Amino acid sequence: MTPIRYAQGDATSPQASGPKIIVHCCNDLGKWGAGFVLALSARWLEPEAEYKAWANLGAAGGFALGAVQFVPVRADLVVANLIGQRGIKKGSKGPPIRYEAIAAGLAKVGDHAAATGASVHMPRIGCGLAGGKWELVEPLVQQHLSARGVAVTVYDFGG
Numbered sequence: 483m484t485p486i487r488y489a490q491g492d493a494t495s496p497q498a499s500g501p502k503i504i505v506h507c508c509n510d511l512g513k514w515g516a517g518f519v520l521a522l523s524a525r526w527l528e529p530e531a532e533y534k535a536w537a538n539l540g541a542a543g544g545f546a547l548g549a550v551q552f553v554p555v556r557a558d559l560v561v562a563n564l565i566g567q568r569g570i571k572k573g574s575k576g577p578p579i580r581y582e583a584i585a586a587g588l589a590k591v592g593d594h595a596a597a598t599g600a601s602v603h604m605p606r607i608g609c610g611l612a613g614g615k616w617e618l619v620e621p622l623v624q625q626h627l628s629a630r631g632v633a634v635t636v637y638d639f640g641g
Contacts (some may be wrong), residue, residue, distance in 0.1 A: 576626025577613025
């Protein structure tokens with residue numbers, strides 16, 4: 483198992499050589515406009531445009547919990563839009579995060595990383611607006627990425 487590396491910094495500026503994947507958690511409503519996606523949109527237009535086009539296709543286009551869309555933004559960098567939250571607000575069923583969807587999406591990211599030799603970079607996915615707990619997400623990252631030998635860096639923004 484490759485241990486998760488924790489770093490202070492900006493997950494939209496991954497510090498590694500070779501192919502890289504930035505993973506983040508999206509909702510299943512096609513809404514983009516708060517949280518980590520703002521940092522992505524400040525750097526690249528493609529992740530938002532592709533996500534919205536995918537959302538417009540709906541289930542027929544594979545837009546569903548646990549799905550992942552891989553969006554190239556540079557020759558060595560892909561953004562993974564992982565659908566890991568139901569809606570955008572806490573309701574009677576708790577916070578929007580769906581851990582089983584995060585797990586399914588991370589398995590797909592692990593497949594892509596293994597096939598391309600990419601390292602994976604992320605904020606603490608699902609633990610911001612999605613309302614998740616890192617102590618529940620971290621084992622999923624370990625299981626689906628680290629245990630497969632994928633190098634993972636988790637970024638905590640700020641100093």
